[in-house]
Amino acid sequence: MDLPEERIGDAVVLDARGRIDSTTAKEFGDRMIGLIESGCRHLVVDFKNLVYISSAGFRALLLAARKADETESALVLCGITGKIRQLFEIGGFTDLFRIYPSREDGLSALR
C-alpha cells in the first residue's frame, strides 16, 4: 500500500492511497501506531486518495486511536468524502474521530 508521509511542523501527515483491506490494513495500522510510539504527538491521516476501506481498515483506525489516547497524542482524519464517508457514517465512525475537510483544516485544528 502507498503511504507517503510528510512532516509539517510537529505534525505528520500520512497520505492513505489506494485500498485498505485485509491485505493492507496491517501495514496501515502498524504505520500509524509506529509513528505514535516513536513520538509523533500530532498525526493527520488524509483519505483524499483512498478508494476503498473495509472492516479491517476501520479496525486498524480504532487500534491506532486507542494508542493515541494512551499516549495523549492527537489523531485526526481528513479528506473523507463520497462513498468512503458513507461507510464511515454507516459504521458509526464519524462520531468517534475528529474529521476535517482537508489536511490544512486538520493541521490548523492541531495547532
Add this chain to the structure above:
Amino acid sequence: MKRPVNILYGVDDSPPPLVTILSGIQFSGLLSIYLVYPLAVAREAGVPGAMTSDLLSFSLLLMGLAVNLQALRRGPVGCGYLCPAVFTAGYLPAALLAARQGGMPLVAGMTAFAGLIEIALSRLMRHLRALFPPEIAGLVVMLVGITAAENGLRFALGIGASQPIGSPDLLVAGGCLATMAALTVWGKGPLRLFGVLIGMAAGYGTAAVVGRLTPSDIQSVVAAPLARLPTGGHLGWSFDPALMVAFAIPALAASLRAMADITTCQKINDAEWVRPDMRSISGGLLADGLSTVACGLLGSVGLNTHTNSVGLTNATGITSRRVAWAIGGVLALLALSPKVAAVFAIMPRPVMGVPLFFLASFTFVNGLQIVTSRMVDARRILVVGMAFMSGLAVEFFPAYFAGLPARIRAFASGSLVLGTVLAIALNLIFRLGVRRIQKLTLDPAALDPKRAEEFLEEQGATWGARRDVIDRAAFNLAQGLETIAEGCSPRGALEIEASFDEFNLDVRVSYVGAPLELPDVRPTNEEIMASEEGQRRLAGFLLRRHADRVQSWHRDGRSTVLFHFDH
C-alpha cells in the same frame, strides 16, 4: 407515502387560499413565457394580428387545461400531481415546417396527430421502456435544446426574415438577453424567478425606445377589449402524411420527457419513494397526449410537462394539486383578457427569439445531465455520439438532406428526428449480446477483490446503471468476498452472479462453506478491536446496512448471500 421534510403543503393538502392563489399567479407568470412558441409558429404561418391574439388566448386556456388534467388522480387520466405543462421546443421545428407548408390548419391537424401518438405511447410505454434507456431520453432533450436555440437565433437575428435586421434589433436582442442572464445569475428571490419575464419586458421597453414597437402596435393593445371570449377565427385543420414522422418523433420525445417529470413529481412527494409508479406515469402520459390533442383542436402547438416548474414545486415546498386549479383559473382569466394576448401578439421578433435561445441553454444541459447520469460503455458512447452528430449533420448540410428521396427525407426532416431515430436504431442493434445476468467465478485462495469490483464496473457500464448504485454494490461484493474468504472456510470456487433491470441490481455470492454472519447490531469498538471475529461482525454489519436488502441462506452445505440494491 411519506411527505418529505422540505414539503410544506403536500399533494393532498389544502394550503390556505392566499397561498394557493399566489402560487397560481406565480406559476401562471412563468408559464406565460412559453407563449413565444405558438406566437413564433403563428408568425411563420402569417396569421394576422387579431387572429394571433385569439390563438394566444386559446393557448393560455390550453396550459390551464393541461395542468388540471395532470392533477386528476381518479380514473385513467392524470398523474395525480401538480405537474404544469408548457408549449415545448420539441414540437417547434415540426410546427414551423408545417406552418410554412400549410399554415396553421396544417399545424393544428398534425399537432392533434402528435397528441394521438402520445396517447398510444401512454398505453404502451410500460412495455417499451427498454427501448428508451436514459441516455436516449437525455439525447432527445439535448437535441430539443439545439433546435430551440437554432430557431431562437433565427428569430433574434432575423436570419431568413423578409426584412433585414438592423442595429436597433440587435440592441433589443442584446438588452433582452443581458437582462435575463444577469437576473438568472445574480438575481435573488422574485427577480431571479421571473428573470426571463423581466428580460422580455426589458426587450419591449428597448424596442419602444428604438422604434421597433410602433404607435400602431401600442394602439392595438390599447384598443383591445379588457375582457372578451376568444373567437376561433384562426381554426382550421388539415393533414399531410409526409409530416407524420416529423410530428411522431417529438411526440415520442414529449412522452419520454413527461415520464421523467412525473417520476420526479413522485420522488419529491414521497420520502419513501423506491421506484416509479407506472400507473401514475401512464395516466400522466395520457393527460399529456390529450392536452396536445386539445392543442391541435384549438389551433395551437403541442404541449409537454415542464421540468423547471416541477423543480419549482420542490423549491417552494408547495406541491398541492389545488394549486393546479388556481393555475387553471388564473390562466383562464388571462385568456379572457384580449389585452394580455395583444401584448404578446405585438412582441418584436428579437424579443421572441431571445427567450427561445436562453431557455434552450437549460434544456440542452438538462439533457446532458440525463445522459451522464448513467455509466457508459462503448455501446452507449456510440449510440449517443453517433446519433447526436448525425442529427447535427442535418443542420450543417441541409442541401444534402433536402435532396434525399422523399421516403428517407421524412426521417431527416430535422436534427431531432434524425438523431432520435438513429439513437433508437443503434440502441436496438447494440443491445445484441447484452445479457441482464452475468457470472464470475473466483478462487478464494487467490482472491482479488479488485477483479470483482472491475466485473461490476464493466457490467454497470454495459447495463447503463447508475454510478452510485454500482459503487455500493462493488463495495458489498469486495467486502463480502474478503469476509467469506477469511471467516467462512470456503471450499472450491466462489460463484458470483449479478443481475440487473432498470429497478433492481442483485449481486449473489454462492460457495460451499459456513454462512456469512450479517448482524443487524453493530459490534462495540472493544469487540472490534479485541479480535478478528469482531472485525468480521463489523463487516457483516456494514454489508447489511450498505445494501437495500440482504438475504443469506445455507442449504446442503452450500451458503448463498444476496445483496439487493434498488435502482
